[in-house]
Amino acid sequence: MPASPGPSHWLIKLLERVCPEHLYESIIGDLLEQYELNRQRKSKFRSDLHFIYNGLRFMRFSLLGRKKRYSSPNTIAMLSNYFVVAFRNLKKQKRYQLINFTGLSLGLSCCALVLLYASHELSYDNFHFNSKNPYRVTGEINHRAWFPSVLNDYAIQLETDQFPEIEKMVKFRRTPQHFASYGDKRFGTRTMVTNPGSRFFDIFNFNTLEGNQATMLEEPNSVVLTESTAERLLGEAPHVGKIIQWDTLTLKVSGIMKDLPSNTHLTFNMMIAADVTFYGVFTYVVLQDNADIAALEEKIVNLDLPENRFPYHQIGLQPLEGIHFAKPLTFELKPPGDKRYLFLFTGIAIIILIISCTNYMNLSAAIYGARTKEMAIRKVLGSSKKALAGQFLLESVLMAFLTLPVVLLIIEALLPAFRNFTEVPLENLFLSSTQHIGLLLLIALLSSLVAGLHPVLTMSHISSLKLFKENLADSGGLRSRKVLLTLQFTIVIFLGTGAYFINQQLQFIKNKDLGIDREGIVKVSNIYDLGDADKYNAIKTLGLSSPHILGFTTGTPPGTETFGLAYQAEGHEVRNDALSFATDFDYFEVMGVQGAYGDFFEKTPDQLPDISLLVSEKFVEVMGWDDPIGKKITFNPGTNGRDNFISGVFEDYHALSLHEEIVPQFIFARKSLRRGYENILVKINMQNVTAAFEAIEDAWYTVMPESPIRLEFMDDDIQAAYVQEQKAGTLSMVLSVLAVTLAIMGLVGLSAYMAQLRTREVGIRKVLGAPLRQILFLMNREFLLLIGIATIVAGSLSYYCISLWLDTFVYRTSINVVIFGLAGVLVLLITFVTVSIQSAKTALQNPVLALRHE
Amino acid sequence: MVTCALLQADAYGINIVEEIKLRMDRDVNLSAVHITLYRLEDKGYVKSRVGGATAQRGGRRKRIFQLTQAGISLLKDTQQKRQALWNLVPELN
Incomplete structure (x- = not known):
């Protein structure tokens, strides 16, 4: 028998690790013994497999749970020490930490708001029965216009046995606004008319308050009202059985449904079942599971039509859930959403988060710079790299989680405005939905880990001797800080110029001569x-x-x-x-x-x-x-x-x-x-x-x-056509202001720190006769190149994106390249002023004091 | 548990698996046996000690299980009750 039994060593090691100490020896012993027994009976390969299988079977909760989990008192003490130190530092370096805190909470709030918006937009029509299946039949005429409705001549034929792949369908037509009247009350309604016996409520899942969904559209001249319309028109409930007048029809109320939720593409407040002439109808079909959509479209296009009807050039089956984000069709029921704006919002939230993270990283040099001695002593006393890294990460995670209450407050405060802005009745789900809470926590955790990564990378592996000796400014990631700063400048310029051109185009639209009077x-x-x-x-x-x-x-x-x-x-x-x-x-x-x-x-x-x-x-x-x-x-x-x-x-x-x-x-x-x-x-x-x-x-x-x-x-009314663009314009303005503010805050912190680091250098220069001007230039020099690079990068990126956007307009303003340069100069000016103010203290100081520094 | 009693001084993981396979014609997994034993130990029906090492097992010691007094009386009790029930069953041809 060979001394070393062949079976997988990794498994043994693994078991040693996870099994309880007092048990693993006999477990592995038994396994090995079984292996040897097997070897006598079976091939090596099969015994090996058996061994692995049996070994893995030991990985079960009831066994693993037996492992006594005790942590050494040392770990707990250190952990609490980290917390103590973290809080002390928060207190000690109020200014830098405040910048970090504000940045992180703003960034997280933006993300949270966008999260609310995105989850609403993506939830459109996903609550219907089997919501993946229903399709809307749309048609194209003249190679030009896609209509969301089709001729009734098509719809009629869809109902026949020619189409076994269609399980059920519903059609209804939109009518011009008429008054519905009841007694002496009248009310302008947005009405749909469907055929009696319609399967509307079979396909769309809307809640009803009164009446039986299965039968309420059964009889001719019956009508279903939404709750709020019924309240305004009919007064007190119950409403079923009341008689109302609408256009030339006399209708009997057969049901009351809840108001339509905001996340459906349908809009109406009255659904009538009546025998009227249909011309164009909105048609929805539910298909069999394996139906071939392309073939069905083809089949519908080729239907025979009466003489004087205009045939469709193409038919498209549009999945119900996809309607909201589909390309806008002519005479759509509800202005559809625009995925690009969803991406824009999301992108901008991420950008804000990035800015606050870069602020954090940049400032960490300043924050930890003052703590090199602490680091050094920790190292000397035997703290491992891992423990130090853990401390840094713990601090940034702590910071992020401390912002959360503030984030919730900000969301609460901004939600009404945001609701107005997006025109979507959003709710603060961060207090009620576990999914949202979890997601927010995850984002907070991730961003804080990213933010904390920088100090970890730069600080934890520097030798303690070095930490004792010198300032970290020169050793600790000067290059990476430059990269971060450039990134921030780039974002600011990108957002700023983007906002400028969007508003430029809006101005253009406003002032464009339409060839028709619009004033008065x-x-x-x-x-x-x-x-x-x-x-x-x-x-x-x-x-x-x-x-x-x-x-x-x-x-x-x-x-x-x-x-x-x-x-x-x-x-x-x-x-x-x-x-x-x-x-x-x-x-x-x-x-x-x-x-x-x-x-x-x-x-x-x-x-x-x-x-x-x-x-x-x-x-x-x-x-x-x-x-x-x-x-x-x-x-x-x-x-x-x-x-x-x-x-x-x-x-x-x-x-x-x-x-x-x-x-x-x-x-x-x-x-x-x-x-x-x-x-x-x-x-x-x-x-x-x-x-x-x-x-x-x-x-x-x-x-x-x-x-x-x-x-x-x-x-x-004309301006209403540009609602989305105006929103993007406002948003880009607000956000670029926000981004600039955050960036300036970061810059303030950073330049103050850098000026402080160079106190002695400045002192010596002054003693040697350098004028104030030169010293200020010295302080600013570092930023010049960065801004130059940022301007070029951001300029080209912004040029590209803006051209893409402007191309959606046939009539558009032109892009003036000078603006990019101006933006760069503006950023430069802001930087110059900020840096100069921050370094003025150092520069104006009596050199004697400066030389005594430290 | 019964096998445990049967094997007396030599009841440990592999032995029990083999024994069950032999006498009851049933395949059980090693880990299942282990876990059952630990659970019984928690309840105080068996006790275990660490036995001597053999070269066969890569030098690892066995954990040998033995019925406790409580375990024995539980077994007897169960057996009696089951027998009593069995006696009540009318003749199955």
Whole structure:
């Protein structure tokens, strides 16, 4: 029998380590004996395997738990000593520690807030039944516009047996705002209409308060209201069984659901089941588990359509959970989120955290510099490297955890503002959700470990002799501190220039000539009840009699959704890529849209026919016509098409946001309107806005005493298209200020420390006759190069990112490279001032005192 | 425990495993036996001492287990109760 038994030695060692001391000997003995028994019966390989298997079976809690865990009293004493020392140091070096404390708590708070935001954004529509499965059917027309809804002709066929892979589906249509009335109360609602027997509540998981989900959309003319709408419209609960009027329908309340949560892409407060004509419907399908999505899309595209319908060029099945972050579609239900902004927020939070960590690292040199003697004595007394490292890490972790209460306070304080800013009803989950608490603790722990790493690396392995002898400034990671400082400068310049250009672009948007007047135009929306044109004309006449009202027209203002009619221009195929609406003759004058040429703009109103078709220059360009006047365009080609002839061309204006190219459009100008359209547009005298508003309201209520009026400035409406950008602008401003503040704080600490280190040097220089100027230069010299490097790095990075961002706009400001240089100079100035102030004390000191230093 | 009593002066890990395999025709894992023994020891039904070293086991000593008085009376008690129960069972052909 060989002296050394073959089986794995590592296992024996492992067992020796983990098994209780008084047991492991016999355990291993038994194992070995068994091994030898096995060797006599089986091959070596199998016995080896058996040995390992059996050995590992000993790794069980009931056995490992028997190991007596006692730590040597020494460890405990040292640990408590570390705490004592840590607290003493916190007290002793208040200034540096305060900088660290502030930095860390700000950094962690930013992270925490962004965490809240991100977890909300990522939770969109993840609460529905089998939420991975439902898909929304979307369609593309004309290679241009993706619509979130599809023609009902498609939806109808999806319900048939042609599609066995579809388990269930729901469709509903969005309707224009109408009033719902109950008794004498009326309320403008955002309504969806679905077919009776709809499986809406089978697919979407919303909580109901009254009624039975399975049957409440069963009967025709039943309606489900959200809680808050029901409260406002119907008063006291219970509501089921009440009868309300909506548009021309009489509806019976069959259920009350909770208000929609904020993390769903659906928005409505009334869901009606009724037999109405559907045209475009939002369609959601639940597929069988193994359904082939691409094949299904293909199958839907190839469906047969009735004659005069416009077929889709492509069909896309959009996963329900992905809708929020999908590319925005035309006429989406709710403005979708933007992943880029989520990344931006996250990135910036991380940047702030990095800045505070670098501050910590930079200052640690200063903090520990004063403690070299302590370190040295610890080493001499036999503290191991590991123990010293442990002490450093413990201190930084302690610091991070001390900030947590402050972080929670900051979150509480900032949450209302942040809620406003993100327009998301966020809650402080850091007090309730273990997941969030854990995550915050983890971030705190990680960042403190990173921050504490630097002193560990620089301090713990320097020989104690050196520690006794000299200042650490020169030995302890001067290079790494330079790198950190450069990193900080880079971040500051990057954020600063980013903020500058974002706000520059916002300014550009604000001042951009849209080709249409935007000042002093008031939009009256919600005019569906206006009915016929007589009322419109009556309000118009009344309104214009006021001196505060300069002009009065109707139409679709820029920035709002305008449905494009399908049309066929002479010599072209059917398209529907143009925006269109109808208005009266005053539109062009009131709105300041310039006419280019054509009868309409050259003749007096009474010489014109009842209806004139006007097209934009862009339209003419797209059609490639030299002389558009008199060309025929057929609208709604097919069964009920009608022909119109172009009688004028107007200059282009931006009807969509500046993200998009100018689109072709046409306008029907009518001598007398057949009915009220979507909005009334009033040009008012901006000298007296209140009086003008009153005049409009008076005119409105004289004619329409029953309907509430809704007034807003058109410019606000246009600006609303840039909400995301404005948020990014504000955010980048706030954060760059924050970053700069943090960086300056760090710089203050660092330069004060460096000045202190060089006290003696400065003293000698002064004795030898160096002027103050030279000394200050000496102190600043080190930073010059760093800022230079930072400017170049940050400049190019920022240039790249900003160009990417600006490319999302078709109409954009240009990037002025000088700004990067200016930013560098600015940072340089700030640094110079900070460093000079900090070193002034040393520089102005009597050299005698300086030489006596230490 | 019964095997422990059976083996008397020579009850330790491997022996018990082998014994169980031999008499009861059942495979048990070494670690399971160990743990059971430790648990019984905690309860005071067996006691253990460290036996002499042999070259066979890489020079490691055995831990030999022995029934205590409490263990013996528990065994007897269990056996009696089980027998009593068994006696109550009507004839199984």
